Structure formats: structure tokens, C-alpha cells
Amino acid sequence: MSLYPELKGLYHLRETIGSGGFAKVKLAYHALTGEKVAVKIMDKRQLGPELPRVTTEIAAMKELCHHHICKLFQVIETETRFYLILEYCPEGELFDYIVSKDRLEEDEARIFFRQIVAAVAYIHDVGFAHRDLKPENLLLDEEQNIKLIDFGLCAKPKGGMSSYLATLCGSPAYAAPELIAGKQYLGSEVDQWSMGVLLYALLCGFLPFDDENISQLYKKIKHGTYSSPEWLSEESKELIAHLLQVDPKRRITIPDLLQHEWLTHGFNVPIEWQSKYKKNLDDDCVIELSVHHGKKRVDMEDEIQEWKYDYLTATYFLLLEKKRKGKPVRLLLKPSNRE
Numbered sequence: 247m248s249l250y251p252e253l254k255g256l257y258h259l260r261e262t263i264g265s266g267g268f269a270k271v272k273l274a275y276h277a278l279t280g281e282k283v284a285v286k287i288m289d290k291r292q293l294g295p296e297l298p299r300v301t302t303e304i305a306a307m308k309e310l311c312h313h314h315i316c317k318l319f320q321v322i323e324t325e326t327r328f329y330l331i332l333e334y335c336p337e338g339e340l341f342d343y344i345v346s347k348d349r350l351e352e353d354e355a356r357i358f359f360r361q362i363v364a365a366v367a368y369i370h371d372v373g374f375a376h377r378d379l380k381p382e383n384l385l386l387d388e389e390q391n392i393k394l395i396d397f398g399l400c401a402k403p404k405g406g407m408s409s410y411l412a413t414l415c416g417s418p419a420y421a422a423p424e425l426i427a428g429k430q431y432l433g434s435e436v437d438q439w440s441m442g443v444l445l446y447a448l449l450c451g452f453l454p455f456d457d458e459n460i461s462q463l464y465k466k467i468k469h470g471t472y473s474s475p476e477w478l479s480e481e482s483k484e485l486i487a488h489l490l491q492v493d494p495k496r497r498i499t500i501p502d503l504l505q506h507e508w509l510t511h512g513f514n515v516p517i518e519w520q521s522k523y524k525k526n527l528d529d530d531c532v533i534e535l536s537v538h539h540g541k542k543r544v545d546m547e548d549e550i551q552e553w554k555y556d557y558l559t560a561t562y563f564l565l566l567e568k569k570r571k572g573k574p575v576r577l578l579l580k581p582s583n584r585e
């Protein structure tokens with residue numbers, strides 16, 4: 247008797263790999279491709295008032311398709327549960343990586359931070375703000391590339407980014423002063439501040455604003471008082487100071503960030519932030535799916551492009567993943583016997 251009957255024959259569940267608040271995350275294999283996925287399982291009864299966060303996360307992730315954002319492949323909703331089938335990130339949290347190395351050298355921090363800026367630039371371009379940027383929400387794939395997760399607090403305010411969002415959310419140590427003060431704020435500016443905290447954490451191995459007393463912590467954030475260790479270069483100190491501006495209007499904007507000299511140092515090109523996912527369907531994947539389903543190609547293309555985030559959407563994206571990794575673009579004729 248399977249605990250998760252809705253996944254039977256589609257995904258072969260393995261061990262629990264982590265938990266995120268109201269969710270359990272398990273490793274699983276997608277039956278038709280044999281590719282690993284992460285399955286985020288949420289019990290609706292336990293979610294209670296948090297339920298809107300899940301619908302927010304699902305709606306946001308369906309619109310976000312970027313190589314530095316954890317890809318959503320399929321959504322399964324039952325009477326009592328949500329299952330999110332997600333891109334698997336074998337190297338876990340960036341947070342653990344920083345802790346394991348104490349702190350990162352500038353060159354390594356720059357590579358990660360360029361990827362984080364690309365992901366945030368893309369999210370803002372689509373009209374979202376993440377609002378909970380922190381190392382625990384940045385995972386690493388098998389090539390140590392950044393994958394941003396947890397869009398439960400992101401927002402796409404009506405009327406684009408210019409309108410205000412008056413909800414206090416996210417983790418205090420990364421929260422912008424205007425958010426702490428309960429003022430109206432812009433999601434994009436809040437993300438800019440959090441990126442400043444992130445850059446500091448990458449280069450220092452500890453947080454710029456930290457205090458076990460929450461009101462002391464808020465005071466430090468509201469005044470933007472933090473110390474800069476002597477190992478920080480002048481350019482990195484300047485960039486951190488430009489991100490950690492208490493006045494949101496004085497904070498460096500994404501366009502300026504994309505060509506900041508600390509970020510382009512050694513790369514000499516602005517950050518290419520656009521998504522590397524192609525707009526049109528991949529022929530090899532469409533052909534394999536149409537053969538497997540015994541359908542005409544044009545009908546298969548039409549069905550894929552409904553993007554229902556059902557098993558077909560997942561199978562298409564996972565075939566694309568196989569192709570990207572240089573594996574054969576083939577479906578297992580009969581679902582793998584990994585039971």
C-alpha cells in the first residue's frame with residue numbers, strides 16, 4: 247500500500263532529503279527518464295493559514311524559467327496534499343558550502359554572486375520580487391551552479407513592481423530597514439538589500455547584522471551599522487555599502503549592479519542575466535515524446551505547449567535536462583523497474 251498513491255508509476259520515491267517549514271522534501275526518480283527530482287510534499291491540513299503561500303509559490307514558479315532558478319516540473323494536488331516536482335540540486339545549500347569553507351575568496355564569491363544577480367534580475371524583469379533571499383534558499387546543482395528556491399514569499403503586486411507591498415515577511419537578519427519599520431516598500435529594493443547581506447555573508451562567513459536580541463538586531467538594521475573585516479577589498483566594501491543603503495532610493499539598482507566593476511572584474515562583460523532556456527520547443531525532445539505517445543509531431547507540440555505542469559510537462563523538461571547533460575534523449579520504453 248503506497249503512502250503516496252498519486253505518484254505510483256510516475257515517480258519512485260527515495261529518502262527524505264530535507265524539510266522546508268511546512269514541507270517535506272524527498273528524492274525521487276522520474277520513471278520515464280530515470281532522472282532524479284526533488285518532491286516537495288505539503289499536507290494541506292498542516293498548512294492552515296500558510297496555504298496562500300503555496301498557491302503563491304506555484305503560480306510564481308510556473309512563470310519562472312531560468313537556469314539559476316530551481317525549475318518546477320509538475321504540480322499534483324489532491325484533497326489533502328500538494329506535491330511539487332522540482333529540479334534536484336545534489337550539492338545542497340550554499341549556506342552549508344560557505345560554512346564548510348569559513349568564507350569564500352573574492353573570485354569564488356564573485357562567480358556565485360553573478361549568478362544570484364542574474365536570477366534576481368530575471369525575476370524582477372518578469373515582475374516578481376523574491377523577498378526572502380538568503381543562503382538557505384540558494385542551492386547548488388551538480389556543477390555548483392546556483393539554483394534559487396522557495397518562492398512562498400515572492401510577490402507580483404498588481405500594477406507591476408511600482409506598487410507597494412505592505413506585508414512584513416522574510417527572515418529578519420536579511421530584512422531591509424523599511425521592511426523592519428513596517429513602512430510601505432518596493433519588492434525590488436528589498437531584494438537589493440538582501441543581496442547586500444548575501445554578498446557580505448559570502449565574503450565574511452558571518453552576517454553584517456546579527457544580535458541574539460531581536461530589538462538590538464532591528465536597531466542595527468535600521469541604522470545600517472555593520473563592520474567591514476580587514477580582508478575585504480576596497481571594491482567589495484564599496485559594492486556592499488552601495489547595496490546596504492538604509493535609504494532604498496540610494497541603493498544600487500539592478501541595471502547598475504549588472505555592470506559594477508567588482509562584478510565584471512576578470513569577466514569584462516556585463517552579467518548575461520536573461521534565461522538560457524530556449525523559447526521554442528526542442529525538436530529531439532518533441533520527436534521522442536511523439537514516438538513514445540504514438541502521436542503526430544504537431545499534435546505533440548500543441549499538447550506540450552499547453553504547459554499544464556502535468557506528467558507531460560515534467561517529462562519534456564527532464565528530457566531537455568538529459569540533452570543538456572549530454573545523455574541520450576530517450577524515454578525508458580517501459581517505466582524503469584526501480585521500485
Ligand SMILES: CN(C)C[C@H]1CC[C@H](N2C(=O)NCc3cnc4ccc(-c5cc(Cl)c(O)c(Cl)c5)cc4c32)CC1
Nearest residue numbers: 263264265266271284332333334335336338382395396
Ligand atoms: C530553507 N531550507 C531549510 C529549505 C531546504 C529544503 C530542502 C532542500 N534540499 C535539501 O535539504 N537537500 C538536497 C536538496 C536537493 N534538491 C532540492 C531541490 C529543491 C528543493 C526545494 C525547492 C523549493 Cl522551490 C522549495 O520551496 C523547497 Cl522548500 C525546497 C530542495 C532541495 C534540497 C534545502 C533547502
